Amino acid sequence: MANPIVALRAYRDGLHLIIKPHLSIAEVEEAIQQEISRMNRSLSGTSVQIVLKCPVLEEEEISLLRSKLQETYDLTVRGVEVTEAPVSAPIAAAPTMHTITPATDSRDSRDSEPSRIVPHTIRSGQTEEFPQGSLIIYGDVNSGSEVRAGGDIVVLGTLRGSAYAGMNGRLSAVIIAMDLAALQLQIGNYMHRPTVSQKPRGYPEIARIGAEDVIIVEKFVKF
Numbered sequence: 001m002a003n004p005i006v007a008l009r010a011y012r013d014g015l016h017l018i019i020k021p022h023l024s025i026a027e028v029e030e031a032i033q034q035e036i037s038r039m040n041r042s043l044s045g046t047s048v049q050i051v052l053k054c055p056v057l058e059e060e061e062i063s064l065l066r067s068k069l070q071e072t073y074d075l076t077v078r079g080v081e082v083t084e085a086p087v088s089a090p091i092a093a094a095p096t097m098h099t100i101t102p103a104t105d106s107r108d109s110r111d112s113e114p115s116r117i118v119p120h121t122i123r124s125g126q127t128e129e130f131p132q133g134s135l136i137i138y139g140d141v142n143s144g145s146e147v148r149a150g151g152d153i154v155v156l157g158t159l160r161g162s163a164y165a166g167m168n169g170r171l172s173a174v175i176i177a178m179d180l181a182a183l184q185l186q187i188g189n190y191m192h193r194p195t196v197s198q199k200p201r202g203y204p205e206i207a208r209i210g211a212e213d214v215i216i217v218e219k220f221v222k223f
Helices: 025-037 058-073 107-113
Strands: 006-012 014-019 047-053 077-083 114-117 127-130 134-137 146-149 153-159 164-165 175-180 184-187 189-192 203-207 215-219
Touching: 006 025, 025 058, 047 058, 058 077, 127 134, 134 146, 134 215, 146 184, 153 164, 164 175, 184 203, 184 215
Parallel strands: 014 047, 047 077, 114 134, 127 146, 134 153, 146 164, 153 175, 164 184
Antiparallel strands: 006 014, 175 203, 184 189, 203 215
16 A cells, blocks of 8 residues: 655655655654654665655654664755646666765766776675675676676676676666676666577677666667
């Protein structure tokens, strides 16, 4: 049954906490508790955008709500938005993974987020993780290895292992490789297993979330 006061929804820029018209801050807090309790995984470490539909909360109430989300649920409020218009359709109901990042525009987030350069091949059994931003691998990602990043993953070689981009929920994240032959790809909470018998294409490829909310792999030209 839909919560009449609040809703958690996943959009391409991350998780939105939508607060509908209400009577009191106490009602809002109780509704948030109910909405989060119905999820089957912790959202600890997630960032969230608060979307207020009129009538809006007072500034003191918003400040109290920020503190409540941080202290009780370990959520980080990345912004507050007030709207009178209907909220656009989400890509899905609230995700079951605790991975969302602050990103309102993919180009802006790429310009502002940090990147880590790995100047060597990731060998079988190894894992390279950088949740704060993007990973750039100067080498291959061998079968049996895994690379994970909060932002994009760029492999200047062959990607044969597993790659998990947008691990903090940034669904605009992409995976790029000079030769993309990964065992498994994941962006946010979307997964894709390429065909095992896939042969090298001979050109760079990019994996991203397409219009049908599935991961697609295509020839990489530019962002």
